[in-house]
Amino acid sequence: MRIFFQHFICLLFLQNLIAQVQVEVNPPENIKSIVFKGPTEDQFPVIKIGEPLYLEFDDILANEQDYYYKIVHCDYDWTPSSLLKSQFLDGVDNQRITDYENSYSTLQSYSNYQLTIPNDNVRLKVSGNYLLEVYNSYNEIQFSRRFVVYKDVVTVGTEIKRSRDFNFINEKQVVQFSINSGSTRLTNPKKEVK
Incomplete structure (x- = not known):
């Protein structure tokens, strides 16, 4: 019972630390x-x-x-x-x-x-x-x-295409984004670009 109580208190404390x-x-x-x-x-x-x-x-x-x-x-x-x-x-x-x-x-x-x-x-x-x-x-x-x-740092272009999935060819689209970073250096785009 004492271990359960300690875990419960710890969980309450951690819940407040996690950003809402x-x-x-x-x-x-x-x-x-x-x-x-x-x-x-x-x-x-x-x-x-x-x-x-x-x-x-x-x-x-x-x-x-x-x-x-x-x-x-x-x-x-x-x-x-x-x-x-x-x-x-x-x-x-x-x-x-x-x-x-x-x-x-x-x-x-x-x-x-x-x-x-x-x-x-x-x-x-x-x-x-x-x-x-x-x-x-x-x-x-x-x-x-x-x-x-x-802030205008990069330019973003979009291109909308038909879906490649024949089941949804008339219902869904594919959107492709292209980012022109100009003089801004993107070291790890998958993590830096949201």
Whole structure:
């Protein structure tokens, strides 16, 4: 029994060490109309480094609550990366969202919050997968959204062909990618290219 208990404690400890995949957290009932986009209207922003990222949402409690944002850098598989904040952010996050206004002459009262990144407090330094988290004043996560930042380092070409499997010749396709690395040196492409 004692050995079983030790193994159980060890498993609990190891479970916390393994990185968790970052998933989007859905907002509570009082947060509505979340718009999260880059320069295009896509709700999953894929932006070039330096391009703006926009977040806008409404709080129907309309009590001018304080909301804060944090930025998490993730690896290719959406687990938190080992980078320090100073390695992927220029400035500091965990700042209050100060751009908000209350509704007037509306049937439903609400407060509209807006955030743009980069801003005076923070800008992104490196490409990769990111998670933007919004917290209330009690440090409780309200919602989160994923986004991707890229840097033009290589060019990627694609070619779509018919399937070679006759059972699926009219249903499936084969996609071939070609990567022109230019001056970027790829030592082990199978591990370096995701």
